[in-house]
Amino acid sequence: MRYKDAGVDLQKHNNIHEIAKMHVFKLSNELGSIIGGVGGYSPYMRIFGRELTLHVDGVGTKVQILSKFKKLDVAGWDCIAMNANDMACEGFRTLAFSDYIAMDSADEEGFEEIIKGMIDALRKVKAPLLSGETAIMPGIVSGKDVVCFALGSREIEFKNKAKEGDVVVGVESNGLHSNGYSLVRKVVEEKIGGYDREIEGLDLKVELTKPTFLYYNLIIESIKKDLINSAAHVTGGGWKKLKRVLGEVLDMNLSPPPPPQIFEVLLKYGEIPIEEAYSVFNMGVGLVFTTEKESLEELIELIERHSFRPVILGEVSKGSGLLKIEANKYGKNFVL
Amino acid sequence: MRYKDAGVDLQKHNNIHEIAKMHVFKLSNELGSIIGGVGGYSPYMRIFGRELTLHVDGVGTKVQILSKFKKLDVAGWDCIAMNANDMACEGFRTLAFSDYIAMDSADEEGFEEIIKGMIDALRKVKAPLLSGETAIMPGIVSGKDVVCFALGSREIEFKNKAKEGDVVVGVESNGLHSNGYSLVRKVVEEKIGGYDREIEGLDLKVELTKPTFLYYNLIIESIKKDLINSAAHVTGGGWKKLKRVLGEVLDMNLSPPPPPQIFEVLLKYGEIPIEEAYSVFNMGVGLVFTTEKESLEELIELIERHSFRPVILGEVSKGSGLLKIEANKYGKNFVL
Numbered sequence: 001m002r003y004k005d006a007g008v009d010l011q012k013h014n015n016i017h018e019i020a021k022m023h024v025f026k027l028s029n030e031l032g033s034i035i036g037g038v039g040g041y042s043p044y045m046r047i048f049g050r051e052l053t054l055h056v057d058g059v060g061t062k063v064q065i066l067s068k069f070k071k072l073d074v075a076g077w078d079c080i081a082m083n084a085n086d087m088a089c090e091g092f093r094t095l096a097f098s099d100y101i102a103m104d105s106a107d108e109e110g111f112e113e114i115i116k117g118m119i120d121a122l123r124k125v126k127a128p129l130l131s132g133e134t135a136i137m138p139g140i141v142s143g144k145d146v147v148c149f150a151l152g153s154r155e156i157e158f159k160n161k162a163k164e165g166d167v168v169v170g171v172e173s174n175g176l177h178s179n180g181y182s183l184v185r186k187v188v189e190e191k192i193g194g195y196d197r198e199i200e201g202l203d204l205k206v207e208l209t210k211p212t213f214l215y216y217n218l219i220i221e222s223i224k225k226d227l228i229n230s231a232a233h234v235t236g237g238g239w240k241k242l243k244r245v246l247g248e249v250l251d252m253n254l255s256p257p258p259p260p261q262i263f264e265v266l267l268k269y270g271e272i273p274i275e276e277a278y279s280v281f282n283m284g285v286g287l288v289f290t291t292e293k294e295s296l297e298e299l300i301e302l303i304e305r306h307s308f309r310p311v312i313l314g315e316v317s318k319g320s321g322l323l324k325i326e327a328n329k330y331g332k333n334f335v336l
Numbered sequence: 337m338r339y340k341d342a343g344v345d346l347q348k349h350n351n352i353h354e355i356a357k358m359h360v361f362k363l364s365n366e367l368g369s370i371i372g373g374v375g376g377y378s379p380y381m382r383i384f385g386r387e388l389t390l391h392v393d394g395v396g397t398k399v400q401i402l403s404k405f406k407k408l409d410v411a412g413w414d415c416i417a418m419n420a421n422d423m424a425c426e427g428f429r430t431l432a433f434s435d436y437i438a439m440d441s442a443d444e445e446g447f448e449e450i451i452k453g454m455i456d457a458l459r460k461v462k463a464p465l466l467s468g469e470t471a472i473m474p475g476i477v478s479g480k481d482v483v484c485f486a487l488g489s490r491e492i493e494f495k496n497k498a499k500e501g502d503v504v505v506g507v508e509s510n511g512l513h514s515n516g517y518s519l520v521r522k523v524v525e526e527k528i529g530g531y532d533r534e535i536e537g538l539d540l541k542v543e544l545t546k547p548t549f550l551y552y553n554l555i556i557e558s559i560k561k562d563l564i565n566s567a568a569h570v571t572g573g574g575w576k577k578l579k580r581v582l583g584e585v586l587d588m589n590l591s592p593p594p595p596p597q598i599f600e601v602l603l604k605y606g607e608i609p610i611e612e613a614y615s616v617f618n619m620g621v622g623l624v625f626t627t628e629k630e631s632l633e634e635l636i637e638l639i640e641r642h643s644f645r646p647v648i649l650g651e652v653s654k655g656s657g658l659l660k661i662e663a664n665k666y667g668k669n670f671v672l
Contacts, residue, residue: 007474012442016470019448023455024465035464043466045432048384054434054466054487061473096381098390100436100483106348112355119359128371129360130379130390133483134352137397137518138343140478147436147469149485151390182473 001191001270003280006182010237044092044154051154053092057082057235058147061181062208067143068195071209072110076117078178079148081214082235084125085287087150088219089231091158095151096130097122102145104138114146117211125216158223162230162245166290166316168252169299172309173286175262177212179235180280184208187270200265207262215287218306227299228289234282240336242288242323251319252290257311258329259283274327275334290316337527337606339616342518346573380428380490387490389428393418393571394483397517398544403479404531407545408446412453414514415484417550418571420461421623423486424555425567427494430461431487435468438481442472450482453547461552494559498566498581502626502652504588505635508645509622511598513548515571516616520544523606536601543598551623554642563635564625570618576672578624578659587655588626593647594665595620610663611670626652 003010024043028035036044036051044053059066059082063075084094101114111134122129127150135141162168176184188195188204195204215233222228230245242252258264259277263284267277277283291299303310323336339346360379364371372380372387380389395402395418399411420430437450447470458465463486471477498504512520524531524540531540551569558564566581578588594600595613599620603613613619627635639646659672 007441008472009442012444013470013472015444016442016447019444020451020465020468020470023448023451024468027455027458028464030459031462031464035466043464045464045466047431048386048489050384052432052487054432054485056434056436056467056469056485058436058438058469058471060471061476064476095383096388096390098392098485100392100394100485102394102438102481105343106345106352108348108351108355111352112359115356115359119363122363123366126367128364128367128379128381129356130371130381131392132356132360133392133394134349134356135394135396135481136344136349137481140397140400140481142476142478145438145471145473145476145481147483149390149392149434149436151388151487153384 001183001187001272002276003183006186008182053087053152055083055087055150055152056147057086058145059178061185062178063146064143065181065195065208067110069205069209072113073117074209074211075146076114077121078212079146080118080121080125081212082178083148083150084214084216085219085233087152088216089233090160091156091223092152092154093220094125094127095153096128098130098149099132100147102135102137102141104141104143106136110144121214124214156223160230160245161247162250162290162316163292164250164316164318166229167293167296168254168313168315169289169291170285170311170313171215171287171303172311173234173282173284174213175207175210175260177235177282177286179282183270183280184266187266191269200261202261202265213286213308218303218308222289222299222302227295227302228291230290232288234286234288238280238282239278239323243321245290246321248321249318251317251322251324252314253317253324254314255326255328256283256285256313274330274332275336278325278336285311285313288313337519337523337608338612339519342522344518389423389488391419391423391486391488392483393422394481395514397521398514399482400479401517401531401544403446405541405545408449409453410545410547411482412450413457414548415482416454416457416461417548418514419484419486420550420552421555421569423488424552425569426496427490427492427559428488429491429556430463431489432464432466433458434466434485436483438471438473438477440474440477440479446480457550460550492559496566496581497583498586498626498652499628500586500652500654502565503629503632504590504649504651505625505627506621506647506649507551507623507639508647509618509620510549511543511546511596513571513618513622515618519606519616520602523602527605536597538597538601549622549644554639554644558625558635558638563631563638564627566626568624570622570624574616574618575614575659579657581626582657584657585654586652587658587660588650588652589660590650591662591664592619592621592649610666610668611672614661614672621647621649624649
């Protein structure tokens with residue numbers, strides 16, 4: 001089974017991004033030079049002597065599983081965490097957030113759980129929730145859709161580009177985080193036969209409702225201490241996101257550790273090809289740094305001080321923008 | 337028929353706002369004094385020597401009708417216009433926008449229409465689209481959900497409070513704008529029998545797909561020229577939104593003009609009580625200023641220069657925060 005079989009056509013999705021980019025480009029040119037980084041990962045505007053960015057991300061279809069198991073606080077937490085992790089990778093501090101929650105009914109209890117989860121994460125990133133909108137739209141939304149917008153400010157210049165010879169250091173994820181859930185749901189519903197069960201010793205309720213790790217403070221500190229050359233938050237697109245830090249003249253040569261068991265179960269029951277799995281899921285690694293050898297020890301210590309487990313994944317070499325992955329566990333090498 | 341009958345329970349919706357406010361308050365207190373106006377209409381943060389705000393609003397169920405009639409550019413336009421109008425009423429200029437579009441399939445053509453509409457409006461408010469997220473979520477979203485987030489900066493102090501003796505000046509709307517569509521859809525589908533028809537000489541396709549007027553530049557200019565004491569963008573909650581500028585010691589005494597015919601048709605076929613209509617729809621008036629008598633003539637000229645039609649609605653007197661409405665056309669006086 002592939003992501004496309006779950007109704008998610010990444011090619012079409014990419015086309016949509018290209019359409020948006022084209023129109024946004026044109027407008028930015030008209031408006032003059034206040035915009036920087038357009039077309040890159042985090043466009044920003046230069047204003048008030050600062051570089052400000054807006055970022056938006058939603059929790060997607062994971063919310064339906066969280067709702068089923070009454071863990072909606074995790075939806076709120078994830079919504080803040082995903083945005084904060086993404087922005088920190090580009091050197092932006094979060095200044096404030098805004099939320100949008102669409103629901104099929106005015107579920108006050110569920111709403112409060114979501115907000116509580118947001119507030120918990122906001123406290124960690126020290127940013128306020130400045131506004132919010134709740135739309136009750138039966139017939140348009142089934143269940144809930146949870147989306148957050150973030151305002152960020154870049155305080156330190158950070159290129160976020162890997163260098164030849166860099167060591168690639170992964171930081172463990174907390175399981176699935178919040179990407180690939182359309183595929184997860186399809187496998188669980190059609191191949192495993194439902195959510196309320198244990199499978200190969202794993203309680204699906206626990207595995208599918210874990211919060212996304214908040215790496216924000218670790219990333220910001222790594223940048224401030226000049227310990228890293230690049231940072232990638234592994235979300236939509238899985239490990240393919242690592243390619244962004246390579247440009248066109250470098251490769252990454254990676255030997256990932258065996259993924260946590262939930263991924264094994266999904267791959268097995270869903271008959272998901274290994275290349276597809278690394279293009280959709282984080283496979284146990286939620287954040288990837290590259291660092292120069294001299295900084296490696298200090299970076300490892302910092303990761304551990306933030307209570308995360310680091311793992312050496314490989315190194316950066318001359319190349320052509322490819323990820324070369326040796327998945328020893330699967331007896332297979334492949335290129336993304 | 338009432339708004340509640342269309343599945344929109346305003347009381348529950350208010351409860352949800354109160355829940356959010358409580359948690360947001362608590363966090364803001366913890367984070368210190370960077371936040372101003374919390375609990376008011378537009379909370380803002382003081383940072384970089386500026387007052388910045390984030391605002392969020394979506395086009396709601398109107399999108400389904402726009403989609404049906406292939407007018408999705410109006411969804412994009414409305415999304416920007418609604419946010420810009422709202423923010424301008426509090427004295428905020430729009431600096432940048434971000435969008436979130438959820439769809440049940442990767443409809444490239446529909447998506448491009450939406451973005452084109454956004455770009456048209458963004459050009460008028462001179463703000464860039466700094467980021468965007470597109471979520472393809474079949475099973476969670478039916479049709480499309482179009483949401484915009486805006487970053488604003490307050491450049492001129494504006495209290496947005498009416499004063500005793502102020503003249504109340506309305507600015508015509510372009511029909512329904514984008515509020516009350518859950519009720520509109522219920523009336524059209526259940527009482528009128530469908531969208532593809534003319535009724536009492538009105539083409540529903542035309543009436544229900546009109547873009548929201550962009551008042552942003554008019555409002556900003558009125559504030560800059562010190563021509564108004566308050567401004568209210570008539571959206572969700574209909575005319576009840578005017579109460580925000582009154583506080584607890586003033587009333588507005590209003591004699592609105594007869595509403596445009598589309599409202600008459602909806603009221604008649606939906607058997608919507610007149611008080612309910614003024615609490616849900618704009619009833620032909622999309623923006624309401626209050627101004628001192630000496631500024632009235634200049635304000636009227638400015639409104640006309642922006643190609644809108646002004647209408648004198650009444651005056652502000654001592655009172656207790658009430659809207660006293662004489663709906664002559666309906667032979668009825670009522671209080672909101």
